Structure formats: structure tokens, C-alpha cells
Amino acid sequence: MATIYDVSVLAGVSLATVSRVMNKNARVSxxxxxxxxxxxxxxxxxxxxxAQSLASSRSNSVGILxxxxxxxxxxxxxxxxxxxxxxxxxxxxxxxxxxxxxDEIDGIEFLIDRxxxxxxxxxxxxxxxxxxxxxxxxVPVVLINRKIDEISDNCISLxxxxxxxxxxxxxxxxxxxxxxxxxxxxxKADAQGRLAGHRxxxxxxxxxxxxxxxxxxxxxxxxGVDAMxxxxxxxxxxxxxxxxxxxxASGAITICRExxxxxxxxxxxxxxxxxxxxxxxxxxxxxxxxxxxxMGQMAxxxxxxxxxxxxxxxxxxxxxxxxxxxxxxxPVLKNAVDTSA
Amino acid sequence: MATIYDVSVLAGVSLATVSRVMNKNARVSxxxxxxxxxxxxxxxxxxxxxAQSLASSRSNSVGILxxxxxxxxxxxxxxxxxxxxxxxxxxxxxxxxxxxxxDEIDGIEFLIDRxxxxxxxxxxxxxxxxxxxxxxxxVPVVLINRKIDEISDNCISLxxxxxxxxxxxxxxxxxxxxxxxxxxxxxKADAQGRLAGHRxxxxxxxxxxxxxxxxxxxxxxxxGVDAMxxxxxxxxxxxxxxxxxxxxASGAITICRExxxxxxxxxxxxxxxxxxxxxxxxxxxxxxxxxxxxMGQMAxxxxxxxxxxxxxxxxxxxxxxxxxxxxxxxPVLKNAVDTSA
DNA sequence: TTGTAAGCGTTATCAT
DNA sequence: ATGATAACGCTTACAA
Numbered sequence: 036m037a038t039i040y041d042v043s044v045l046a047g048v049s050l051a052t053v054s055r056v057m058n059k060n061a062r063v064s065x066x067x068x069x070x071x072x073x074x075x076x077x078x079x080x081x082x083x084x085x086a087q088s089l090a091s092s093r094s095n096s097v098g099i100l101x102x103x104x105x106x107x108x109x110x111x112x113x114x115x116x117x118x119x120x121x122x123x124x125x126x127x128x129x130x131x132x133x134x135x136x137x138d139e140i141d142g143i144e145f146l147i148d149r150x151x152x153x154x155x156x157x158x159x160x161x162x163x164x165x166x167x168x169x170x171x172x173x174v175p176v177v178l179i180n181r182k183i184d185e186i187s188d189n190c191i192s193l194x195x196x197x198x199x200x201x202x203x204x205x206x207x208x209x210x211x212x213x214x215x216x217x218x219x220x221x222x223k224a225d226a227q228g229r230l231a232g233h234r235x236x237x238x239x240x241x242x243x244x245x246x247x248x249x250x251x252x253x254x255x256x257x258x259g260v261d262a263m264x265x266x267x268x269x270x271x272x273x274x275x276x277x278x279x280x281x282x283x284a285s286g287a288i289t290i291c292r293e294x295x296x297x298x299x300x301x302x303x304x305x306x307x308x309x310x311x312x313x314x315x316x317x318x319x320x321x322x323x324x325x326x327x328x329x330m331g332q333m334a335x336x337x338x339x340x341x342x343x344x345x346x347x348x349x350x351x352x353x354x355x356x357x358x359x360x361x362x363x364x365x366p367v368l369k370n371a372v373d374t375s376a
Numbered sequence: 377m378a379t380i381y382d383v384s385v386l387a388g389v390s391l392a393t394v395s396r397v398m399n400k401n402a403r404v405s406x407x408x409x410x411x412x413x414x415x416x417x418x419x420x421x422x423x424x425x426x427a428q429s430l431a432s433s434r435s436n437s438v439g440i441l442x443x444x445x446x447x448x449x450x451x452x453x454x455x456x457x458x459x460x461x462x463x464x465x466x467x468x469x470x471x472x473x474x475x476x477x478x479d480e481i482d483g484i485e486f487l488i489d490r491x492x493x494x495x496x497x498x499x500x501x502x503x504x505x506x507x508x509x510x511x512x513x514x515v516p517v518v519l520i521n522r523k524i525d526e527i528s529d530n531c532i533s534l535x536x537x538x539x540x541x542x543x544x545x546x547x548x549x550x551x552x553x554x555x556x557x558x559x560x561x562x563x564k565a566d567a568q569g570r571l572a573g574h575r576x577x578x579x580x581x582x583x584x585x586x587x588x589x590x591x592x593x594x595x596x597x598x599x600g601v602d603a604m605x606x607x608x609x610x611x612x613x614x615x616x617x618x619x620x621x622x623x624x625a626s627g628a629i630t631i632c633r634e635x636x637x638x639x640x641x642x643x644x645x646x647x648x649x650x651x652x653x654x655x656x657x658x659x660x661x662x663x664x665x666x667x668x669x670x671m672g673q674m675a676x677x678x679x680x681x682x683x684x685x686x687x688x689x690x691x692x693x694x695x696x697x698x699x700x701x702x703x704x705x706x707p708v709l710k711n712a713v714d715t716s717a
Numbered sequence: 718t719t720g721t722a723a724g725c726g727t728t729a730t731c732a733t
Numbered sequence: 734a735t736g737a738t739a740a741c742g743c744t745t746a747c748a749a
Contacts, residue, residue: 084489086726104454113445129470148425317658427742
């Protein structure tokens with residue numbers, strides 16, 4: 036592999052000059068510029084990124100930490116970020132935090148150690164304090180799906196509480212009174228927010244909050260499956276269920292169908308996230324749109340602005356979820372799930 | 377940020393000694409070892425990964441290139457790889473190739489420039505020659521979902537042709553004779569393989585290959601949607617359709633339902649990949665299982681073996697797809713899609 | 718077992 | 734506009 040030295044020799048100039056033509060900033064005479072460029076071509080020269088990083092403590096790449104590599108939500112988020120960054124000529128280093136503190140910290144340190152120019156994090160387990168501290172370090176950080184007041188400028192987040200509220204509200208507006216809820220893992224902030232919104236909607240309409248109808252899932256199909264089995268086994272009537280995300284809803288729907296429950300006639304369902312699949316479920320899922328691709332782009336844009344001085348970008352820190360009405364809800368009739376079946 | 381120098385001073389030893397305790401290989405007296413460890417702790421020392429890479433041309437991380445960050449298939453693949461590698465203490469740098477040659481090459485060079493110790497690639501656009509050439513370079517390469525004879529030891533692939541064959545065969549066995557096919561992008565090798573298998577199954581049973589019933593999709597829901605619309609508009613009868621992957625099937629199913637076509641009574645459908653969602657579609661999708669998680673793990677294991685001398689690993693290069701029967705197919709009756717509807 | 722010192726391939730500060 | 738040369742933080746012969 037040719038080095039900058041080889042190029043300098045072939046071009047008959049100094050190392051410094053070669054470096055200058057690579058980093059377009061400094062002025063170099065057009066003539067020597069060409070000589071150098073030619074030499075580079077002839078040698079098939081490619082700068083050693085590691086050496087560049089060491090010398091300049093920049094890397095032209097931003098580190099991304101996401102909870103899981105799997106899942107439509109994360110996939111969409113990564114796509115949004117990557118597309119925007121790549122368009123700006125930046126590269127992306129992605130790693131996973133697995134929703135647990137040790138892995139998240141490990142991942143963050145890995146990214147920093149690779150001298151990423153900036154970080155975009157979707158972290159769940161790590162504490163606010165840690166992040167506040169982190170944001171004081173030299174490497175710019177953008178948080179996605181998390182809002183911390185002290186560093187709110189660096190947060191791109193969704194109003195989860197409002198989403199939970201709107202989801203439940205959609206059901207209440209259709210006359211539902213017994214509304215079950217399959218939550219995400221309760222230690223997660225977004226799961227808490229959504230559930231809080233659910234409770235607010237209930238309270239606002241003077242509906243009781245029945246803790247027996249609230250069960251914790253895992254944001255995955257399997258959680259929806261288990262939770263719905265549990266709800267049905269309880270034989271406690273409900274006419275609608277809001278699921279903390281679409282995967283959960285999908286699992287729940289599967290179990291309902293296996294139990295011969297007609298949707299939406301006998302049971303209305305609303306999901307959360309509006310992943311691509313939501314529109315292909317049967318019944319097509321009414322859900323809260325989580326503009327995760329746009330938010331990913333926004334996070335990237337914020338990074339570009341903070342770190343690479345890209346200008347002209349308007350930053351939107353808080354996004355609003357929006358109800359997407361499809362086929363999975365309908366007005367309540369006398370259609371409580373027959374718990375004696 | 378503390379450097380190795382700070383540690384050496386505090387511990388009262390030389391740089392080399394500190395380096396030695398970090399790289400457990402060389403022998404260091406237990407006493408000095410402790411002194412160094414203490415100093416590291418006291419300073420909160422973290423080695424500079426970039427400097428390490430530059431000096432040693434190793435990075436303890438492997439580069440992964442995948443076509444898209446989005447999609448259940450890629451997500452599963454990434455998870456499989458990452459889990460295995462992380463368990464071995466290796467990190468992962470992920471980037472996307474977007475199924476086009478320029479981006480794929482760009483991504484590969486990016487990874488090499490980061491001095492990844494090895495590469496695991498899911499590439500589609502780049503030529504065999506390029507990859508053969510690449511595999512002669514110092515950095516070990518493992519290819520996933522691609523088989524190139526000259527470097528078959530480094531390939532972890534699925535027998536796509538057999539999968540296509542088996543999928544169609546399942547339908548033929550149920551008496552179907554008019555079988556439509558929604559392909560993946562025809563320039564992709566796996567799409568070609570699957571379609572070839574389809575044709576072989578047809579030929580074997582003396583069924584005509586009707587090119588009017590073969591339409592090209594994009595491996596996504598949208599492609600399934602468009603393709604099925606097209607097939608239905610043709611008013612050319614068929615009693616079954618095999619879709620080149622599950623997303624495609626999902627889109628196709630949506631359109632069928634919108635057109636009042638009963639599945640599987642009026643139309644049998646089989647997918648390919650067996651992504652998680654397949655079991656939650658309605659009807660539950662019969663599909664070819666693509667053991668992508670295992671294959672990802674295997675790719676990781678092969679990398680570990682080649683690059684880090686991990687031993688005791690048995691490598692399986694070729695995987696077999698397997699039919700997973702669910703609810704989306706049934707024996708043919710007189711149930712051709714009513715094209716006069 | 719431990720220390721010395723020469724790289725690794727760039728960038729960046731001074732001179733010129 | 735160009736050239737020397739000292740970092741950057743670590744690894745690794747080679748000595749001791």
C-alpha cells in the first residue's frame with residue numbers, strides 16, 4: 036500500500052505538500068497540484084485513515100449506538116441517519132447497546148476510542164447524569180428518542196406521552212370504556228411516557244384505570260403474544276387494547292385470531308410506531324406514526340451542524356406523533372370480548 | 377485523556393512495560409503488573425484505539441457491509457454476526473452498500489481503511505473478480521449469501537436454487553398447475569437462483585413456464601403490491617403464487633385481500649426467508665426458512681477462526697433452506713382467481 | 718523481567 | 734507556495 040511518502044517522492048515534492056493537496060484548505064500551485072494528483076493516481080494511493088485520525092484527531096465518521104440491530108424501528112432509524120450522513124460524505128460506525136448499561140457504555144467508549152467526530156445515540160439504560168457528563172466531553176453527542184432538560188438542544192425526541200394519550204383517546208372517542216394496555220418494558224422511559232399518556236386520557240374521560248388490564252410486554256411480537264394470552268385468560272372484559280408498539284400489536288392480533296376473536300368487531304386495537312408492516316397486518320393496523328426516519332435525518336443534520344459546521348439547517352428537537360387510522364378500530368358496540376368462551 | 381506515558385510515569389516503569397501489561401502476551405512480574413494496573417485505574421486510562429491500530433495494524437474489530445440497514449432480513453443477519461463477535465470480545469463496524477457497486481466499493485474501502493481485522497460482506501453489485509482479488513489482499517474476507525467457486529471456503533451461502541425449487545414444489549404437490557412468481561430484482565444472484573429453482577420444479581413436472589406469470593419485484597412490500605396488482609389486472613388465471621421473499625408476499629397478500637380474494641382457498645401463497653413477521657401474517661405464511669441468524673453466526677465464527685485463531689469451530693459453508701408449512705397454502709380445488717371479477 | 722528507541726502514516730507548526 | 738520536522742499514542746524489535 037502506497038504511503039504519502041511514496042507519493043511525495045514520485046511527485047518530487049515534500050510530504051507537507053502532498054498533505055496539502057489532500058486537505059483542500061491550503062493553497063498549492065496548480066502545477067504541483069497536478070503533479071501530486073498524478074502521482075497519487077499512478078500509485079493508487081489511498082490515505083491511511085487511521086494515521087489521519089491519530090494525527091488530526093478527526094475521522095470524518097460519526098458513531099451510532101442503537102439498542103438492537105434487529106427490528107424495523109431501529110432499521111428505519113439507522114437508514115434515516117445513514118442516508119443523510121452519507122449524502123454529506125460522512126461515514127457511519129454502528130454498534131449495539133442491547134438496552135443494558137454495560138453494553139451501552141462499552142459501545143460508547145468503543146466509538147469514542149475510534150475517534151468518531153460525533154455520536155448519535157439511542158440509549159436506554161444509561162443514566163441522565165452519565166449523558167450530561169458525556170455531553171461535556173469534547174465529542175458532540177446527539178440523543179435520539181430521549182429528552183434530558185439540561186441538554187435538550189442535543190435531543191431529538193418524540194412526545195411519547197402525547198402519543199399514548201392520542202392512541203387511547205382515539206379509542207375513547209369511539210366509545211370504548213374498557214381498554215386494555217400492553218406496555219413496553221416498564222423501566223424504559225418511552226414505555227413510561229406512553230403509558231402515562233394512556234392514563235391521562237383515561238382520567239380525562241373519568242374512566243377507571245384498571246391495573247389488571249395493563250400488562251407488560253417486551254416491545255416484540257412474543258411479548259404481544261404472551262400478554263394477549265394473559266389478558267384473555269383473565270376473563271376480564273375489554274373492548275379495545277392499545278399496544279405500546281406495532282410488533283406487540285402484531286403478536287396480540289395473532290393470538291386474538293387464534294381465539295376466534297373478530298377484529299375490529301369484537302376488539303379494537305391500536306399500535307404505536309407505524310412501521311412499514313403496520314399497513315400490511317390484518318386488520319390493517321391503526322397506529323401512532325413515529326416519524327423515525329425524519330428524526331434520524333434530523334439527528335444527522337444536527338450532528339452535521341454541530342460538528343461539521345454545515346449551515347442552513349433548521350433543527351426540530353421535538354416531534355409529534357400522529358394518529359394513522361386504518362382498519363383495526365371501530366366504534367364500540369355490545370362487543371366485549373366474551374370471556375366465558 | 378491520560379496516555380500510556382502518564383501511566384508509565386505514575387507507575388514508575390517504562391512505556392514498554394505498560395504496553396506489555398495491556399497486551400497480556402509478554403511476561404511481566406506480578407508486582408510491576410499491579411503497579412501498572414493501579415496507575416491505570418487511578419488515571420482512568422483507556423488506550424487510544426487509533427494509535428494502537430496504527431502501531432500494530434490490528435484493530436480488534438471486524439467490518440460488516442450489508443446492503444441495507446433496513447429490513448428484517450438484514451437485521452437478523454447483523455444480530456447473528458454481532459452477537460457471536462461480541463461474545464468473543466470483538467467489535468463490529470457496520471456500513472451499508474445499498475446494492476450498488478460504487479457504494480459497496482466505497483464501504484469496503486472505508487472498512488479496510490479503518491484497519492478492520494477482517495471483513496464480513498453481504499455484497500450484491502460488486503463483481504466476482506473484484507471479490508477474488510480482494511480475498512488476496514491481507515485482510516481476510518467472508519462472504520455471506522454469495523458463493524464464488526474460487527474462494528468457496530470463505531463463502532457462507534444458502535442454496536437459493538433449491539429453495540426456489542422446494543417452494544414451487546410444495547405448491548405442485550398440492551396440485552397447483554398455474555403458479556405465478558414474483559421475483560426479486562433479476563440482476564441479483566439470489567433472485568436468479570430462486571427463480572431457476574422455480575423453473576426446475578415446473579419443468580420436472582412438465583408444467584409450462586409462463587413468462588406472463590412471472591413479474592419482477594424489489595424484495596419489498598411495495599414490490600409485492602405492484603406485482604400482485606399487475607398479475608390481477610392481467611386476468612390470466614393462476615391458483616398460486618410464490619414470492620421471492622416474505623416482504624414481497626406481505627405486499628401481495630394485502631392486495632389480494634383488498635380484491636376480496638380468499639387465501640388460501642382461492643390463492644395459495646408461499647414466501648421466502650421466514651422472517652419473524654411471516655408467522656404473524658394472515659394467513660400465516662408458508663415460507664422457506666432462511667437460517668440467516670445461524671449463517672451470520674457461522675460467518676462470525678469463520679472470521680474468528682481465520683483471523684483470531686479461535687479454534688474448535690466447525691464451519692458449515694452451505695446451508696439448506698427448509699419449507700415451513702403454515703396456513704397460506706392448500707390443495708388446489710377449482711379455485712382459480714376469477715379474472716373476470 | 719524491564720528499558721530504549723525506532724517506527725506506524727499522517728497533520729500541523731515553523732521556517733524559508 | 735513549499736519544505737523540515739516535531740508531534741499523535743502506541744507496539745515491538747533489540748538491548749540490557
